[in-house]
């Protein structure tokens with residue numbers, strides 16, 4: 001938590017124009033930005049490989065990637081990804097300049113999992129005020145995720161229980177690869193600029209064993225040529241209340257994981273993004289329908 005206070009204090013002073021950023025930090029920040037642009041805009045076809053950062057994602061997505069399918073992304077994804085990377089670069093600059101003790105960052109690590117060497121790049125290792133070194137992951141979050149997953153009623157358990165990108169597994173794999181504890185996530189709200197630290201509780205060591213076991217199960221599946229991609233999530237009937245009863249519209253809504261997934265048009269060829277038919281809001285939220293028969297009530 002001292003880390004959070006140090007970063008907030010540094011940024012507060014920066015807002016007042018009371019700090020001087022070291023040339024080394026500016027150089028590193030520039031390099032981080034260069035890497036972000038290169039990674040997001042010129043990645044080309046890297047080919048498939050299992051990465052620690054993605055191993056906890058739904059297996060259906062990873063198997064489709066393995067089979068050479070390409071994710072279908074909207075043009076605005078580029079800005080979202082870049083904003084994420086650039087926000088994280090700013091957060092790293094703030095950590096450096098706030099006097100937080102950075103032991104290492106962007107370290108390449110590897111781990112033998114189920115007979116395969118799995119590689120990854122951890123974000124940062126920090127030494128805390130008690131001298132303990134831990135692995136931390138830097139994340140940028142949407143307003144919603146920051147509010148409900150990383151702060152408030154959210155936290156480690158909330159992330160663990162709803163982890164479509166496999167963040168918890170990623171962190172524990174880095175920890176295992178370095179022999180250090182996983183500290184948790186240092187998060188920036190992309191919308192408000194607020195900073196939060198979500199610590200992994202000490203009793204999470206039991207979870208680590210479970211994640212490592214699950215990682216091995218996943219590697220076995222992903223390296224088995226006989227395993228083919230399947231549609232792992234179900235769409236659900238859309239309903240609304242009428243005379244005290246739930247009534248179906250005849251439409252089906254995609255599971256949240258599918259709605260966020262770049263393979264949705266592969267798995268759900270009729271998927272359509274449409275105003276939520278049952279919403280009474282003036283500005284209706286949009287949802288992904290797997291089947292849209294009724295466009296209004």
Ligand code: SF4
Pocket residue numbers: 058060061064230231232233257258259261262263264265267268
């Ligand atoms: S659309 Fe759904 S089922 Fe298909 S790969 Fe994505 S998450 Fe899996």
